[in-house]
Amino acid sequence: MGRIYLSPPHMGEHERKLLVEAFDSNWIAPLGPHVDAFEQEVAARVGVSHAVALSSGTGALHLALQILGAGAGDEVLVSTLTFSASANPITYVGARPVFIDCDRATWNMDPALLAEELEVSARRGKLPKAVIVVDLFGQCADYDPIRAACVRYEVPILEDAAEALGASYKGRSAGSLGELGVFSFNGNKIITTSGGGMLVANRKDWIDRARFLATQARDPSPHYQHSQIGYNYRLSNLLAAVGRGQLRVLDQRVAERRASRDYYRKALDLPGIDFMPEATYGRSNGWLTCITVDACAFGATREDIRLHLESRDIESRPIWKPMHLQPVFSACRVRGGNVARDLFERGLCLPSGSSLTVEERDRVAAEVRSVRRRRASSHDHDA
């Protein structure tokens, strides 16, 4: 029995064929026909007009913040319950993150807290430059009230859909719900190019500018002429070929991950175990199946489960540690924070890869259940 990973890459024949074709074409560079095609295909899939393929989701967020004009002394609001890459780019541009708690119904940014924060900042006369809304674990945030609050104060939404490609909100695709949207193709995401990202928007001038900045900010000239600072952020043509193959099977990957989650829901229908709720306004891509553990009702803690799984060569992981609890962001403001803290303390992500076999997920569920039984029998023994 091999190790069961949390969310390993899942490749097929399409990917292999396209990669070899890219290799043989000698377009072994951060540009080429697969890069152009991958951009068009992702834009079409998501329902936006323009896209630029980049070397990471983090780089996409960095460029997006520059496009929105965030700079030294500015504030940018962001969900506290997320991966650090949602917040780090705010500091790259010299701005300061302000964290917003999530709500229990979605685990995403609480729209009421966002509205409160915007109202207070408007009264202070210093509105944030942007709000980074994260679609956590593959589920979209509740964009209608979030947008209403942002429109009122004319603050743009930057959608961090790194985990949510293939998800939807009221029939619209994740990534198309803000002024700008970001995807990641890192190794553990629902589809992967080993590393990579994409920035999407309906404004051509923004995506053109992102492409310019991502290509070392070369002015149009036969020699190398620069009037701005640029970056080396473009995606390799080889990796774009892999991404195109992955995109073709995205719907399958979503179906497989959702099926695992449905399976876990039935197999772990136990006192003290709850699942991340799926909001009725949309459809999650099922990226990671997340549970919370009530130690009293279950008879063991989240850590008991995680350590037991690890001892059986099964990888699971606590849900993201909120940004407002991270030492590196300890000086930043936070609105609320206790919901995210509670979810972090009790939350666990279970193996959710789309290549997870029926036998493997049986094994995971049986090991989770056994933690409870072992606890119960050791108590009997004590008595």
Ligand SMILES: *Cc1c(COP(=O)(O)O)cnc(C)c1O
């Ligand atoms: C993975 C991830 C990112 C960063 O993407 P990379 O491609 O790894 O740079 C950003 N935000 C969230 C929420 C993520 O999960």
